[in-house]
Amino acid sequence: MKKLIMSALILTMAAGLLAGCANSKKEGQVTIGIGQFAEHGSLDNCREGFLAGLAEGGYVEGENLKVLFENAQADGGTAAQIADNFMAKKVDLIAAIATPMAQSAYSAAKKKDVPVIFTAVTDPVMAELAKEDKTPNGNITGTSDKLPVEKQLEMIRKVLPEAKTIGIMYSTSEVNSVSAIEEYKAVAPNYGFEIIESGISTAADIPLAADNLLEKVDCLNNLTDNTVVSSLPVILDKAQEKNIPVFGSEVEQVKLGCLATVGLDYFDLGVQTGKMAAQVLRGEKKASEINFEVIEEASFYGNNAVADQLGITLPEELVNSAKEMFDEISE
Structure with missing residues (x-):
């Protein structure tokens, strides 16, 4: 019996030593x-x-x-x-x-x-x-x-000279998006735009919100809103059905099918x-x-494949200044 107890103690101590070694950095x-x-x-x-x-x-x-x-x-x-x-x-x-x-x-x-x-x-x-x-x-x-809001609006005006309304969808629980919306609304009139916003609570709200927003706007502008970006393919599909351009806020969104952005790396x-x-x-x-x-530097990125789908010619001055242009839409 004593031998069994001693063996158990030895095994317990050994296990403790091994665990200590495993957890030590x-x-x-x-x-x-x-x-x-x-x-x-x-x-x-x-x-x-x-x-x-x-x-x-x-x-x-x-x-x-x-x-x-x-x-x-x-x-x-x-x-x-x-x-x-x-x-x-x-x-x-x-x-x-x-x-x-x-x-x-x-x-x-x-x-x-x-x-x-x-x-x-x-x-x-x-x-x-x-x-x-x-x-x-x-x-x-x-x-x-922080989004380069004025540079983005200036770019949208060059691409869509006749546009009047920009739709922006955002998550009401993300303070970064609330802040960005307020800045867009304050600056948009300087470029002849009206911002039409649509706040969502969860990703499940996005399909209906997108349908409603697309009935009222000339284009969509996507923020870096995490909930919305996670459902970007849904938004892009719905916008494509109505031939409405979607502008992104960074390069990965342009790869996925947004028309263009002036965004960060x-x-x-x-x-x-x-x-x-x-x-x-x-x-x-x-x-x-x-x-x-x-980070201060922001660059132009455009997607030629999306421009062709929409029948839009991206201004030469933007294309010439682009950090990168894409000729296909990523899956």
Whole structure:
């Protein structure tokens, strides 16, 4: 009997030692959690760019960097669970991609002062992640993907000189979209446009909202709204049936079938954010000491295949200035 008890104790101790080895991090290794709010091209590019920026800053996955990645699939409750899970696993830093994920990460991390680096947050001030002077509200900083609204409207006017109304669909629960809508409505009259908005609560609302909006507008303009972007193929199909152009807000949307955009390169945005995270991981500065940054460069992207479908000739000056033109629609 004593031998059996002793054997059991030895096995238990051995299991504990093995578990400890499994859970311990390599010497000099840091662990980060990357939480992405939704699955679509621009946010995927942001994540890839973020890892590239970290590598430039000296942190390479599989060497001195362990990455935990989870996607909330555009669900706010799941985003909160992901953030709590990262905290339970005692990550050294959370990277949050898109506004709802950043808000959830900050809420979970501030209790233990774990740094959060966000990206693809349109309005960090409205999201209560930063102050008006760009200083952080806590141990959090990152990059904004604020839309180049005036450049976009100027481009739409050149492409559609006779257009009067622009329809914009947005999720009422995403503060980044609410902020963008207000800016579009304020600036649109300067370019002779009226903005007709349609707020949705869930992705299930999108088909009917798209049908109603397409009856009232000359074109649609898509934001970086995560819920809407996740259903972009549905919107594009409905718009194509009515021969109404849809303008995107970044390059991946143009690849999928939007006519054109003046937008950001989300890979570059991610690289910029990754470099900020590396600075924090190296201990050079705390996130609370770094103002959030806004990427300034925006480029024209157009899709020749979509233009041909719509019978639209894209202005030569835009085509000549394009960072990239596409001749097919991605599946």
